[in-house]
Amino acid sequence: MHDVRAAARDSLAVGVAAAAMGVAFGVLVGQSGLAWWWATVFASVIFAGSLEFVLLGLVTALAPLGQIAAAALVVNSRHVFYALSFPLHRVRGPLAKAYSTFALTDEAYALTATPAARGWSRRRILAVQAFVQLYWVGSVTLGALGGVLVPAGVVGLDFAVTALFVVLGIDAFRARRDVPNALVAVGCAVLGVVLADARSMLAGMGLFTAYLLVRHAVAGGRRA
Amino acid sequence: MPEPGYLLAAVAVSAAITWTLRALPFALLAPLRRSPLVAHLGATTPVGVMAVLVAHTLRDVPLTAPSYGVPTAVALAVTVGLHLWRRDIVLSIVAGTAVHVVLLSGVAG
Numbered sequence: 001m002h003d004v005r006a007a008a009r010d011s012l013a014v015g016v017a018a019a020a021m022g023v024a025f026g027v028l029v030g031q032s033g034l035a036w037w038w039a040t041v042f043a044s045v046i047f048a049g050s051l052e053f054v055l056l057g058l059v060t061a062l063a064p065l066g067q068i069a070a071a072a073l074v075v076n077s078r079h080v081f082y083a084l085s086f087p088l089h090r091v092r093g094p095l096a097k098a099y100s101t102f103a104l105t106d107e108a109y110a111l112t113a114t115p116a117a118r119g120w121s122r123r124r125i126l127a128v129q130a131f132v133q134l135y136w137v138g139s140v141t142l143g144a145l146g147g148v149l150v151p152a153g154v155v156g157l158d159f160a161v162t163a164l165f166v167v168l169g170i171d172a173f174r175a176r177r178d179v180p181n182a183l184v185a186v187g188c189a190v191l192g193v194v195l196a197d198a199r200s201m202l203a204g205m206g207l208f209t210a211y212l213l214v215r216h217a218v219a220g221g222r223r224a
Numbered sequence: 225m226p227e228p229g230y231l232l233a234a235v236a237v238s239a240a241i242t243w244t245l246r247a248l249p250f251a252l253l254a255p256l257r258r259s260p261l262v263a264h265l266g267a268t269t270p271v272g273v274m275a276v277l278v279a280h281t282l283r284d285v286p287l288t289a290p291s292y293g294v295p296t297a298v299a300l301a302v303t304v305g306l307h308l309w310r311r312d313i314v315l316s317i318v319a320g321t322a323v324h325v326v327l328l329s330g331v332a333g
Contacts, residue, residue, distance in 0.1 A: 012313075012314055013313040013314050013317055016314060016317050016318060016321075017317060020321070033225060034226070034231070038231060041235060042235060045235050045236075045239050046235060046238045046239045046242060047239075047242075048238070048242045051238060051242060055234060055235075055238055058234070059226050059230070059231055059234050060226065062226060062230070065233055065234065065237055068234050068237050068238060069237050069238075069241055072237065072238045072241035072242055073241055073245070076241065076242045076245045076246075077245060078273070078276070079242070079245045079246045079249075080245055080248075080249045081249075081269055081273060082246065082249070082273070083249035083250045083252075083253050084249075084253070084262065084265045084266045084269050085265075085266040085267070085269055085270055086250075088250050089257070098247075101243065101246045101247035101250065102243050102246065102247070104246040104247075106273075106277055109270075109273065110270075110273075110274060110277075113270035113273070113274075114270075154325055154329055155325065155328050155329050156295065156299075156321075156324040156325045156327070156328035156329065157321060157324075157325055158281070159296070159299055159320065159321045159324035159325070160317055160318075160320075160321040161281050162278055162281040162282060162296075162300075163299070163303045163316065163317040163320040163321055164317055165274050165277040165278045165281065166274075166278055166300065166303050166304060166307070166316075166320075167303065167307050167313050167316045167317060168274055168313070169270075169271060169274030169275060169278060170304065170307050170308065171313075172270035172271050172274055173271050175267075175270075176267065176268070176271075178268070178271070181268055181271055181272075182271050182275075184272075185271045185272040185274075185275040185276075186275045186279075188272065188275070188276070189272070189275035189276045189278065189279035189280075190279055192276060192279060192280075193279045193280065193282075193283045200276070200279065200280055200283060201276050201277070201280050204272075204275070204276035204279060204280075205269075205272060205273065205276050208269070208272035208275075208276070209265070209269070209272075212264070212265055212268050212269065212272075213261075213265075216261055216264050216265075
């Protein structure tokens with residue numbers, strides 16, 4: 001139980017951000033004319049926040065499945081980079097690995113990429129992922145049911161998601177305190193948005209990975 | 225109104241592609257798990273991923289129209305400053321978001 005309690009504490013910050021975003025998504029589903037429980041189905045089966053927003057727009061416009069598949073590929077292609085750092089080797093067992101990869105959201109990746117997560121057990125990693133899913137599905141469902149209505153004058157709650165990644169980014173930086181790396185990371189991210197807009201995440205990660213490869217090659221050359 | 229069958233197919237396609245994108249790279253990287261390059265990338269990419277996610281969430285902030293992104297810049301400064309000072313994840317997020325909501329709701333209202 002100790003691991004589960006620790007996981008609840010680890011994932012609390014994500015709960016705050018997920019609540020802000022999830023309620024907003026649920027409210028959108030409610031306004032789209034779909035039955036409220038589709039919000040719950042989207043959130044629990046797809047479990048990919050930004051894709052769910054895109055998908056809602058596509059299905060209400062009756063977009064063909066091919067277009068939906070293309071959108072899923074573009075929006076979620078950034079996930080291919082997560083295998084580099086996510087500690088799946090510590091999650092033993094095929095079923096556990098299946099769940100862990102299914103639930104490998106931005107938030108789950110961000111939480112496990114911090115230095116604090118290096119000693120996490122299999123159970124603690126899985127519990128963190130399950131809590132993140134619980135927060136997301138719960139807040140999306142609440143939003144769709146209209147149970148939690150944000151007053152009309154209150155705007156800007158979505159900043160909670162930005163703040164989550166800022167904070168976890170600072171924690172990831174503290175692991176190495178590699179200042180040039182952080183500066184190039186921010187530069188690539190900004191360049192990605194400026195150059196590629198809708199595909200900004202893939203462009204930004206592509207640029208940054210290219211930089212890391214060159215840097216590794218140069219460092220290797222110096223060592224040789 | 226979309227049919228349930230169509231919606232189920234849309235959910236299935238989205239879920240299958242998302243899971244493939246999340247799981248397949250592990251299988252591809254498995255033989256390279258011990259390579260120094262993959263270890264290096266594994267240790268250095270998180271900062272890049274976070275920067276990319278932050279930039280993505282901020283891509284629609286208006287920089288050329290009122291309020292010129294000022295509420296967002298102030299909220300970012302509060303979040304970063306608090307986190308460097310207190311290292312409390314929840315406190316940094318809640319305070320940064322509160323500042324953002326107050327400034328933006330003030331502008332909108």
